[in-house]
Amino acid sequence: MASPQIDVDEIVATLEQIRQRGHSAHTVFRDWVNLMLFALQDRDDPYLEIVDDYRERGDMAHPDGQRSVDLFAKAFGQLQERMAATDADVLGAVYEEYGMSSDAFGQHFTPHSVCETMAEIAGVGDESDTDDRQTVLDPACGSGRMLLVAGRKQPDALFVGQDKDPLCARMTALNCCFLNLDAYVIQGDSLTVEFQRAWQTSYSSLGGSVRELDDDEVEELHEWVTDAFENTVEAENQPSPTQGADTDSEDRTPPVATSVPSEQASLGAFEGSD
Template sequence: MASPQIDVDEIVETLEQIRQRGHSAHTVFQDWVNLMLFALQRRDDPYLEIVDDYRTRGDMDHPEGKRSVDLFSKAFGQLQERMVATDADVLGAAYEEYGMSSDAFGQHFTPHTVCEMMAEIAGVAGESETHGRQTVLDPACGSGRMLLVAGRKQPDALFFGQDKDPLCARMTALNCCFLNLDAYVIQGDSLTVEFQQAWQTSYSALGGSVRELDEEEVSELREWVTDAFENTVEDGTQSRATERAGSEDRTTPVTASVPSEQASLGAFESSD
């Protein structure tokens, strides 16, 4: 179940209105995540491709504010409101709660309290307790909950999250963007060092930004992560789940600039 301190009923109710128009729950949630990710990257073509799937004659007969695209936007707003109120992984909680009625979801994420404990055990320290920049790695990140907890403790760190589930990787990218973290999120199996897709999120004073890396950048990132991991093992500083390591002596991977786009409701504006 969703974490008890996180009320996601409004979000689930809004998404349920879309599902009742003839869509599966998993498709609705997956499309919602993709719409948010594409909107924040200003990627109009894939965004509109998803929107067109919902623009059936019956759906467009609904008044403005009640169409599926409007409900997706409403759920985005509700998500942001709950994140501001709780400073927690609301997106992951919504996934768990909304997916209870569907076998297509099948993921249950580590409770927030356990993430807090694991971050403490792994040695993620507060800003005033560190010298140099920390690197925090979660090789099976789920919705990115562990990274969010670590990000609250050490927001200036560089974060790496990886998960073989495409939807989980996208949720992590969104969460890192919402929390305004410098992070790389990889979709692929960490055990086989498989990198299928990757996203970079970047901090700015105006709010987080996110962009998908191209194939060359993904290859460069894979090489950097592999070298960094091998160096960590050789130094004998590997941690079991979340890794802490100084990164001042390493070149940051994929340094292309990311346009700053605040994660705001305006990202969901669309034309009829």
């Protein structure tokens, strides 16, 4: 069940209009997530591949505003309105609510209230006794709900989320972009330290941006995360942290520092799809 404080009925009803045209609920939700992610990255080719698939099914016979691509855009606008009103993981709530009728979903995420408590226990947002930038890591991030809660408490931190489910990783990348966070989102298994794909979201005064990393950057990110974990374990094993070995600050610097042109997460991302 969706989180009780988030009303997603309007969004679900819009997506349901598309599903009733002969698609599965999982396909509609997956395509919606991918369309938003491709649009925000200005990746026209994969975006149009999805749009063309709906066109081939006679979708253009529907009047303007009722074509599937129009309904996907409408759902995007409704998503943004609900996020602005609740400052919460609306996308994950839609996933939970819409997926109740589909065997292909089958996941329920940590309630927002529990995420709030966990962030407090972890000390997110508390003053640090060092000048180092706080890093918040969720190795099984789902839709990124924990990172969003932490992002409201400590927006200047660096956020790293990982999930082996491709759809969950994409939802987290979108959520971090919408909340305008500096983050890396990894598709891969945390237990085996496996990285398949990764996205970087970047803060700007005009709104968040998102881009997918190339293979070399994914490998660089993998090395950085692995080294950071090993350094943390070694530091925790030191008898006295204040007398440990010298720490190279460069080892704590994120590996991918490319400046991403800011594309504010807005309905404008869907313009020009006709």
